[in-house]
Amino acid sequence: MPYFDTASAAPLHPVARQALLAALDEGWADPARLYREGRRARLLLDAAREAAAEAVGCRADELVFTPSGTRALHDGIAGALAGRRRVGRHLTVSAVEHSAVLQSAAALQAAGGAVTEVPVDRTGRVEAGAFAAALRPDTALAALQSANHEVGTEQPVAEVAEACRAAGVPLLVDAAQSLGWGPVADGWSLLTASAHKWGGPSGVGLLAVRKGVRFAAQGPADERESGRAPGFPNLPAIVAAAASLRAVRQEAAAEGARLRGLVDRIRERVPQLVPDVEVVGDPERRLPHLVTFSCLYVDGETLLHALDRAGFSVSSGSSCTSSTLTPSHVLRAMGALSEGNIRVSLPTGTTEEDVERFLEVLPRAVSSVREQLGAPTGATTSAGSASELVLDALGKRCPIPVIELAKVIGDVPVGGLVTVLSDDEAARLDIPAWCGMRGQEYVGERPAERGAAYVVRRRV
Amino acid sequence: MPYFDTASAAPLHPVARQALLAALDEGWADPARLYREGRRARLLLDAAREAAAEAVGCRADELVFTPSGTRALHDGIAGALAGRRRVGRHLTVSAVEHSAVLQSAAALQAAGGAVTEVPVDRTGRVEAGAFAAALRPDTALAALQSANHEVGTEQPVAEVAEACRAAGVPLLVDAAQSLGWGPVADGWSLLTASAHKWGGPSGVGLLAVRKGVRFAAQGPADERESGRAPGFPNLPAIVAAAASLRAVRQEAAAEGARLRGLVDRIRERVPQLVPDVEVVGDPERRLPHLVTFSCLYVDGETLLHALDRAGFSVSSGSSCTSSTLTPSHVLRAMGALSEGNIRVSLPTGTTEEDVERFLEVLPRAVSSVREQLGAPTGATTSAGSASELVLDALGKRCPIPVIELAKVIGDVPVGGLVTVLSDDEAARLDIPAWCGMRGQEYVGERPAERGAAYVVRRRV
Numbered sequence: 001m002p003y004f005d006t007a008s009a010a011p012l013h014p015v016a017r018q019a020l021l022a023a024l025d026e027g028w029a030d031p032a033r034l035y036r037e038g039r040r041a042r043l044l045l046d047a048a049r050e051a052a053a054e055a056v057g058c059r060a061d062e063l064v065f066t067p068s069g070t071r072a073l074h075d076g077i078a079g080a081l082a083g084r085r086r087v088g089r090h091l092t093v094s095a096v097e098h099s100a101v102l103q104s105a106a107a108l109q110a111a112g113g114a115v116t117e118v119p120v121d122r123t124g125r126v127e128a129g130a131f132a133a134a135l136r137p138d139t140a141l142a143a144l145q146s147a148n149h150e151v152g153t154e155q156p157v158a159e160v161a162e163a164c165r166a167a168g169v170p171l172l173v174d175a176a177q178s179l180g181w182g183p184v185a186d187g188w189s190l191l192t193a194s195a196h197k198w199g200g201p202s203g204v205g206l207l208a209v210r211k212g213v214r215f216a217a218q219g220p221a222d223e224r225e226s227g228r229a230p231g232f233p234n235l236p237a238i239v240a241a242a243a244s245l246r247a248v249r250q251e252a253a254a255e256g257a258r259l260r261g262l263v264d265r266i267r268e269r270v271p272q273l274v275p276d277v278e279v280v281g282d283p284e285r286r287l288p289h290l291v292t293f294s295c296l297y298v299d300g301e302t303l304l305h306a307l308d309r310a311g312f313s314v315s316s317g318s319s320c321t322s323s324t325l326t327p328s329h330v331l332r333a334m335g336a337l338s339e340g341n342i343r344v345s346l347p348t349g350t351t352e353e354d355v356e357r358f359l360e361v362l363p364r365a366v367s368s369v370r371e372q373l374g375a376p377t378g379a380t381t382s383a384g385s386a387s388e389l390v391l392d393a394l395g396k397r398c399p400i401p402v403i404e405l406a407k408v409i410g411d412v413p414v415g416g417l418v419t420v421l422s423d424d425e426a427a428r429l430d431i432p433a434w435c436g437m438r439g440q441e442y443v444g445e446r447p448a449e450r451g452a453a454y455v456v457r458r459r460v
Numbered sequence: 461m462p463y464f465d466t467a468s469a470a471p472l473h474p475v476a477r478q479a480l481l482a483a484l485d486e487g488w489a490d491p492a493r494l495y496r497e498g499r500r501a502r503l504l505l506d507a508a509r510e511a512a513a514e515a516v517g518c519r520a521d522e523l524v525f526t527p528s529g530t531r532a533l534h535d536g537i538a539g540a541l542a543g544r545r546r547v548g549r550h551l552t553v554s555a556v557e558h559s560a561v562l563q564s565a566a567a568l569q570a571a572g573g574a575v576t577e578v579p580v581d582r583t584g585r586v587e588a589g590a591f592a593a594a595l596r597p598d599t600a601l602a603a604l605q606s607a608n609h610e611v612g613t614e615q616p617v618a619e620v621a622e623a624c625r626a627a628g629v630p631l632l633v634d635a636a637q638s639l640g641w642g643p644v645a646d647g648w649s650l651l652t653a654s655a656h657k658w659g660g661p662s663g664v665g666l667l668a669v670r671k672g673v674r675f676a677a678q679g680p681a682d683e684r685e686s687g688r689a690p691g692f693p694n695l696p697a698i699v700a701a702a703a704s705l706r707a708v709r710q711e712a713a714a715e716g717a718r719l720r721g722l723v724d725r726i727r728e729r730v731p732q733l734v735p736d737v738e739v740v741g742d743p744e745r746r747l748p749h750l751v752t753f754s755c756l757y758v759d760g761e762t763l764l765h766a767l768d769r770a771g772f773s774v775s776s777g778s779s780c781t782s783s784t785l786t787p788s789h790v791l792r793a794m795g796a797l798s799e800g801n802i803r804v805s806l807p808t809g810t811t812e813e814d815v816e817r818f819l820e821v822l823p824r825a826v827s828s829v830r831e832q833l834g835a836p837t838g839a840t841t842s843a844g845s846a847s848e849l850v851l852d853a854l855g856k857r858c859p860i861p862v863i864e865l866a867k868v869i870g871d872v873p874v875g876g877l878v879t880v881l882s883d884d885e886a887a888r889l890d891i892p893a894w895c896g897m898r899g900q901e902y903v904g905e906r907p908a909e910r911g912a913a914y915v916v917r918r919r920v
Contacts, residue, residue: 003497008490009692017484024477028662030468034764034781035773037463067527067663068691074680100690103680196692202488203527203663203694220534220563223783230560231528232469232656234663234694304494313495321494323683 002354003313006197007149007177007290007345013199016244020201023236031235032223041235048242055245056175056191056208057183063208064225065238069176069194071229072205073100075217076190079228080141080170081108083214088138089113094126094145094155095333098174101143102329114138123282124153124334131156132163139169146178150317150330150343151281152290154178161187170213177287179206180248181256189213195241198248199348203234204241248348255348256288262346262355263291273363278437280336290345292317294331295366296437297375297403298340306365307342312358317341319398319426326425327398337433338426339399340366375403382410384458391420394450398426402434409440409458416458417443423451431456462814463773466657467609467637467750467805473659476704480661483696491695492683501695508702515705516635516651516668517643523668524685525698529636529654531689532665533560535677536650539688540601540630541568543674548598549573554586554605554615555793558634561603562789574598583742584613584794591616592623599629606638610777610790610803611741612750614638621647630673637747639666640708641716649673655701658708659808663694664701708808715808716748722806722815723751733823738897740796750805752777754791755826756897757835757863758800766825767802772818777801779858779886786885787858797893798886799859800826835863842870844918851880854910858886862894869900869918876918877903883911891916 003011012020027044029037046060053060066072081091091108093101095117105115116134118126126144135142142164147154157173164171170189178184180198184191190213195204207228209215215228222230248255263286271277276296295303300318307314315321317328318341327338344358370377389412393401401422409418420431428445431454435442443455463471472480487504489497506520513520526532541551551568553561555577565575576594578586586604595602602624607614617633624631630649638644640658644651650673655664667688669675675688682690708715723746731737736756755763760778767774775781777788778801787798804818830837849872853861861882869878880891888905891914895902903915 001496003489003495005490005493005495005497008493009488012484012488020484021481024472024480024661028469028472028656029463029773030465033465033468033773033775034761035463035465035768036461037465037773067531067694070682070684070691071527074690078679100680100682103682107680194692196488201484201694201696202692203697205691219538220560220567222530222560222563224530230534231530231665232654232662234527234661234697236661237663237694237697301494308495313489313493313497315493 001311002350002358004344004346004358005313005315006347007343008315009196009202010199010347012201013244013247015247016200016240019243020236020240023239027235027239031233044239045233045235048238051242051246052206055179055183055249056206057186058208058210062210063206064228065233066205066207066229067203067234069192069197069205070100072192072194072207073098073174074104075228076172076192076207076209077101077104077141077143078218079215080172080190080213082216082218084140087140090116090136090139092116092118092131092134092139092142094118094120094131096120096124096148096330097143097145098149098176101174120333122334124148124151124280124330125282125285126155128156128159128163131160132167135164135167135169139167141172142169143172143174145174146184147287148281148330149177150328151292151334152287153282154285154287158185158187161185180245181252181288195245198245200241200244201237203237251348259346259350260288262350262352263289265355266291266344266359269359270362273359274366276437278337278433280331280334290343292341292343294337295340295342296337296434297373297399297406298366298369299373299399300339300341302369302372303340303342303365306369307361310361310365312361315343317343325397327429332429335429335432337437338429339402373399373403376406384411384413384416386412386416388412388417389419391418393420393422395423397424398430401427402430405431405434405456409456412458414458414460418456418458420454420456421448421451422454427454428452461771462810462818464804464806464818465773465775466807467803468775469656469662470659470807472661473704473707475707476660476700479703480696480700483699487695487699491693504699505693505695508698511702511706512666515639515643515709516666517646518668518670522670523666524688525693526665526667526689527663527694529652529657529665530560532652532654532667533558533634534564535688536632536652536667536669537561537564537601537603538678539675540632540650540673541573542676542678544600544630547600550576550596550599552576552578552591552594552599552602554578554580554591556580556584556608556790557603557605558609558636561634580793582794584608584611584740584790585742585745586615588616588619588623591620592627595624595627595629599627601632602629603632603634605634606644607747608741608790609637610788611752611794612747613742614745614747618645618647621645640705641712641748655705658705660701660704661697663697711808719806719810720748722810722812723749725815726751726804726819729819730822733819734826736897738797738893740791740794750803752801752803754797755800756797756894757833757859757866758826758829759833759859760799760801762829762832763800763802763825766829767821770821770825772821775803777803785857787889792889795889795892797897798889799862833859833863836866844871844873844876846872846876848872848877849879851878853880853882855883857884858890861887862890865891865894865916869916872918874918874920878916878918880914880916881908881911882914887914888912
């Protein structure tokens with residue numbers, strides 16, 4: 001049963017499992033204690049820190065272990081902002097950062113600080129010049145991921161780091177998705193990561209802060225982890241996390257190249273096998289193991305369940321799979337289609353056969369969902385009589401508004417307008433995306449009594 | 461090799477180990493995901509929450525899992541204070557709470573709030589009436605441990621809860637040391653605990669918040685754990701934590717009674733076997749497995765190492781074993797002797813033979829440390845000629861100032877004064893404690909150019 005969602009959580013690496021079992025016996029005591037069990041625990045903790053620091057490319061005393069990647073980001077951002085409060089209270093981030101970064105930014109704004117979100121291009125990549133231009137004299141911190149967690153696009157970290165250095169702004173790099181594949185380009189001031197993304201256990205994140213970077217840990221004081229991560233350390237898990245990081249790094253070059261080929265195959269074949277699909281993200285500058293695509297006229301949750309029944313575990317950035325019923329902020333920032341969105345992230349060891357079977361199953365899964373929803377097939381050929389038409393899709397959820405739009409577009413002549421009334425958040429993203437994919441013109445959006453009115457001009 | 465420091469961290473319970481191994485295979489995926497691995501993880505998380513809630517005595521939806529007991533306290537206190545900010549910014553705590561509570565209180569004070577620390581008696585127990593009197597109209601929260609982590613004394617939680625209820629103030633109970641032994645008396649509003657104290661793995665704390673208690677989680681928003689504990693949950697460890705809590709509870713009555721007998725034996729025999737020892741804490745209203753005593757004229761760290769070499773792992777609240785060179789705040793609040801302090805906390809399964817061997821080893825260990833330090837033996841018998849005497853102990857660390865005091869007290873006649881100049885924090889606690897133990901009169905303390913001047917009148 002292939003599991004294709006390693007970007008959420010990777011199954012435990014065999015080396016992690018082995019290290020964890022050993023550390024359960026040797027490393028359960030308090031490493032701050034002076035007796036033999038404490039000293040043994042301290043030795044394990046020190047060795048894990050050395051190993052993790054080597055993989056990160058920093059000194060051991062620059063790195064602390066946190067309870068998760070999210071906590072590393074929350075506490076790292078809060079500490080860096082507080083450390084430079086005298087400089088200002090402005091934070092620069094890309095628009096496609098992890099929600100832990102964007103929620104930290106929202107907390108800063110709620111507390112009276114300012115945030116600039118640097119937009120990304122259609123592939124999800126920030127432009128280094130645009131990022132540099134968003135640095136201000138009062139910028140306390142900049143944050144940029146090494147690679148995107150939803151679409152795999154690599155960010156220009158080296159150039160952005162250089163711009164930050166020139167501006168005297170510390171750069172925090174969220175390396176959660178890439179650290180297992182290799183170190184981050186030099187030049188960062190703070191770095192965060194999460195062990196269960198590289199096959200370590202859950203409960204372990206990393207926060208590295210370069211010597212000389214101003215940092216003031218927030219919250220109540222605590223002696224653990226240089227005062228930067230309060231609470232008893234999650235020790236057996238930390239040992240396992242460090243051991244598996246070293247193990248996956250040894251396999252990274254070969255396994256990365258192999259998975260890159262499998263992902264290339266998915267990127268190439270999915271649009272051939274499934275009509276009306278948009279493969280998103282940068283085809284070259286990307287994580288080796290991750291690919292994301294969106295399927296027109298498809299309900300993401302239904303597709304996800306269909307793939308699950310067929311034995312494939314994938315995730316989705318479609319609005320119907322989120323608790324807030326809004327599409328992924330990454331797809332939104334990219335302006336990509338969000339309906340029928342599927343992220344495939346291959347764990348190490350994924351076989352060619354697994355991928356071939358996925359490519360066999362996917363077209364049937366998509367077409368069955370489209371049939372259930374009564375999605376239109378083929379191009380619009382009718383002449384159309386009404387010169388203008390209003391489609392009331394209020395109360396209908398993704399992908400229904402787009403399906404209904406596709407069904408009525410033929411009712412207006414070429415040059416005619418269709419106005420879609422919708423209160424579904426996904427419509428804002430998916431109607432323009434549909435226009436792009438079907439050769440229609442997206443005229444724009446205007447406010448309406450409920451939701452918004454989206455105007456489309458028939459072009460074909 | 462008996463490990464007698466279960467109050468710091470208990471070795472992993474066999475049930476926890478078994479549950480952890482099973483959950484490593486079944487519970488590594490993201491419980492928020494819709495595919496089968498996610499659903500399996502969700503089932504495990506839900507079952508663990510049900511089990512933990514049953515042991516705590518609350519509803520499952522009132523309980524979240526945190527990365528540690530410390531984080532449960534930090535986040536629980538911050539959330540409860542913020543939830544009642546309109547009422548006021550005053551916090552009432554006992555003087556002997558865990559440092560995570562006292563550091564949260566210090567953070568509140570630094571942010572402009574107010575804190576009342578309710579003193580404890582000589583046994584380390586707060587008086588419920590005094591606690592009630594420390595509740596004010598602007599008190600946002602009160603916090604009281606169920607039992608003390610250093611001396612084992614149980615606090616009058618039921619009476620304090622009743623007083624808090626009458627005053628309309630929510631009570632947070634830190635149950636870290638007692639939850640494995642039984643549920644906390646009803647009436648609490650928030651409850652925290654830590655799994656590695658009951659034989660669960662590290663990396664898991666509990667925070668329960670009763671329905672209806674105002675709570676506003678602080679820090680960046682996050683969807684996990686009802687928005688109260690951000691970050692990917694430490695799932696296999698959570699499963700193991702809940703399983704071992706259930707297991708230790710089943711053994712609690714029998715094992716508690718057995719360990720209580722062993723601790724009674726230590727409490728009775730240590731003063732018989734070792735001269736000049738103070739056994740601290742309440743002899744009756746106490747945790748079953750924990751006992752603490754202090755040895756006059758002894759360096760805590762040296763004693764700890766001597767016991768370690770003899771095969772016994774214990775902890776100490778002496779100043780020389782802390783990174784800040786200050787004695788434990790618990791011993792300070794009790795006014796107990798802090799030098800040569802040893803905490804013994806027996807893990808489940810400790811045998812009578814282990815305890816007997818400890819009682820055999822301890823007197824030799826204490827006397828060897830006393831010999832090394834040249835500690836005085838026997839009572840003061842000399843007549844003394846100088847009517848007043850100043851002892852310069854500046855720059856000398858615990859227990860040297862007290863040893864030197866004991867050596868010179870005979871140089872003044874009965875009724876004469878010795879003034880000890882000391883800049884050692886422990887002197888403030890240990891000179892009065894020495895006076896009490898040796899029948900001398902502690903006159904008081906006055907400021908000095910360096911440190912303080914402690915005045916003692918010879919009485920015997």
